[in-house]
Amino acid sequence: MxxxxxxxxxxxxxxxxxxxxxxxxxxxxxxxxxxxxxxxxxxxxxxxxxxxxxxxxxxxxxxxxxxxxxxxxxxxxxxxxxxxxxxxxxxxxxxxxxxxxxxDVHEDDYxxxxxxxxxxxxxxxxxxxxxxxxxxxxxxxxxxxxxxxxxxxxxxxxxxxxxxxxxxxxxxxxxxxxxxxxxxxxxxxxxxxxxxxxxxxxxxxxxxxxxxxxxxxxxxxxxxxxxxxxxxxxxxxxxxxxxxTRLDTYIEGRRAVAARYEEGLGDLAELTLPRTNPGNEHVHYVYVVRHPRRDAVLEALRPHGFHFNISYPWPVHTMSGFRHLGVPTGSLPVTERLAGEIFSLPMYPALPRTVQDRVIEVLRGVLRGV
CATH class of the missing domain: 3.40.640.10 (Type I PLP-dependent aspartate aminotransferase-like (Major domain))
Structure with a gap:
């Protein structure tokens, strides 16, 4: 699956x-x-x-x-x-x-x-x-x-x-x-x-x-x-x-999923979980995490049936379609560094608990080996 x-x-x-x-x-x-x-x-x-x-x-x-x-x-x-x-x-x-x-963007909240x-x-x-x-x-x-x-x-x-x-x-x-x-x-x-x-x-x-x-x-x-x-x-x-009419219920569901990720993954030293800034109420559209060896982690997850997105793997200023803007690579160092480390875990209100538990279990196992 x-x-x-x-x-x-x-x-x-x-x-x-x-x-x-x-x-x-x-x-x-x-x-x-x-x-x-x-x-x-x-x-x-x-x-x-x-x-x-x-x-x-x-x-x-x-x-x-x-x-x-x-x-x-x-x-x-x-x-x-x-x-x-x-x-x-x-x-x-x-x-x-x-x-x-x-x-550029902040290192901790993106x-x-x-x-x-x-x-x-x-x-x-x-x-x-x-x-x-x-x-x-x-x-x-x-x-x-x-x-x-x-x-x-x-x-x-x-x-x-x-x-x-x-x-x-x-x-x-x-x-x-x-x-x-x-x-x-x-x-x-x-x-x-x-x-x-x-x-x-x-x-x-x-x-x-x-x-x-x-x-x-x-x-x-x-x-x-x-x-x-x-x-x-x-x-x-x-x-x-x-x-x-159900929007606030959807948001509650997303926050519940985020809380369970925090509980299940929060002790992993090299995995950076999302931060909610003081005064903000996060709705967790996507659940973006960071790891310094992101590509190795994603590759190790594939045999387990996990295909996770990267939001976003290519900063806009590095895309060929925006070369005319003349923004050189290296000019936005935080943005460019994040692009090599971030990836998204499953996040939607109806995410089955069994699926989320499996994500947590497999990800914990994979991170021990990379």
């Missing part, structure tokens, strides 16, 4: 009746595009965050891209972010015509090192894009204070942090706008692609609605400014509405 870091089938079996009813609800509604399911989800997701507006879009990458564009970011601008992230964060910046500028941001600001800098990686928030108070001093927009990338909190504030509520992905693996995942941007700014919301709908405002065929076809699918929106 092969064990992977994520499997949706146990959740599907548990929620099958509700999920199929969601599909039937949309198919019987008479409206398949931007209907009442999208409107309902937008209202409910905004309310979950205590914000005025949510605009559903087709995926998380476009949530970042359209969010930046709605904040006025475009060609010639610079956006400061991190290279220790999923490539779509940077693809989205590049898609606006802006230039991604990278700062998040943006906010102390490096000010030195990276130039006259072309227009936005900061913190990535709430793996399920917990970047240190937002000093980052937003810095943005205010320099007149910069802030867009939170919350693709991995649905429901995470910092100082009592929910991820996505500490900036001008925030982008979410609902890719199936996410803490709040659809059964296909989906995304959204949340904001309290009515002007940003209005721009977002135009941008996701070809640039049209009220009347079809009348383009106000060129936009995109980036609408959230009605079926996915209805599924997300149902799952949103």
């Amino acid at each position: 092969t064990t992977y870091v994520w499997d949706y089938l146990p959740e599907y079996e548990n929620e099958r009746a509700d999920l199929l009813d969601a599909v039937e609800t949309v198919f019987g509604s008479g409206q398949l595009v931007l209907g009442k399911s999208v409107r309902g989800f937008e209202e409910e997701f905004a309310a979950y965050h205590g914000l005025a507006h949510c605009v559903g879009v087709d995926n998380g990458t476009n949530a970042v891209k359209l969010g930046l564009q709605a904040l006025g970011i475009g060609p010639g601008d610079e956006v400061i972010t991190v290279s220790n992230t999923a490539a779509p964060t940077v693809v989205a910046i590049d898609g606006t015509g802006a230039k991604p500028v990278f700062v 998040l943006m090192d906010v102390s490096q941001v000010e030195a990276a600001i130039t006259p072309r800098t227009k936005a900061l894009l913190p990535v709430h990686l793996y399920g917990q928030c970047v240190d937002m108070a000093p980052l937003t204070a810095l943005a205010e001093r320099h007149g910069l927009a802030v867009l939170e990338d919350c693709a991995q942090a649905h429901g995470a909190r910092q100082g009592g504030r929910t991820a996505g509520t500490m900036s001008d706008a925030a982008a979410f992905s609902f890719y199936p693996t996410k803490v709040l995942g659809a059964y296909g692609d989906g995304g959204a941007v949340v904001t309290d700014d009515a002007q940003v919301e209005r721009r977002l609605r135009r941008l996701r709908y070809y640039g049209m405002e009220e009347r079809y065929y009348v383009v106000e400014t060129p936009g995109h076809n980036s609408r959230l699918d009605e079926v996915q929106a209805e599924i997300l509405r149902r799952k949103l």
Whole structure:
């Protein structure tokens, strides 16, 4: 039996009746595009965050891209972010015509090192894009204070942090706008692609609605400014509405899995487990650990049927597709070192206890031999 870091089938079996009813609800509604399911989800997701507006879009990458564009970011601008992230964060910046500028991350939490941001600001800098990686928030108070001093927009990338909190504030509520992905693996995942941007700014919301709908405002065929076809699918929106009511339960399940890993693996000297920063409430989107001989560990696990992901094996600035940015290898030493040491253990709310126990048992045995 092969064990992977994520499997949706146990959740599907548990929620099958509700999920199929969601599909039937949309198919019987008479409206398949931007209907009442999208409107309902937008209202409910905004309310979950205590914000005025949510605009559903087709995926998380476009949530970042359209969010930046709605904040006025475009060609010639610079956006400061991190290279220790999923490539779509940077693809989205590049898609606006802006230039991604990278700062390094902390050694212990793998998040943006906010102390490096000010030195990276130039006259072309227009936005900061913190990535709430793996399920917990970047240190937002000093980052937003810095943005205010320099007149910069802030867009939170919350693709991995649905429901995470910092100082009592929910991820996505500490900036001008925030982008979410609902890719199936996410803490709040659809059964296909989906995304959204949340904001309290009515002007940003209005721009977002135009941008996701070809640039049209009220009347079809009348383009106000060129936009995109980036609408959230009605079926996915209805599924997300149902799952949103269970989001806090999903998070509790993830925390329980994390606690059992801590109990079962916390005494292993060379295996570094995730750290939750003071004031943060971690949602454990992925459970990322570190080992100085990571590749040997993963190879030793394969005969036992374990195929674990690395999030992420190649920092974005080292990828050939971003060679044009001119960021040399060695310029982000912490990010580059982490890429050779991190890997992810299975993490999802419906992870069977027997599977987790086997992961702990086999990993402990393997680590004694590498």
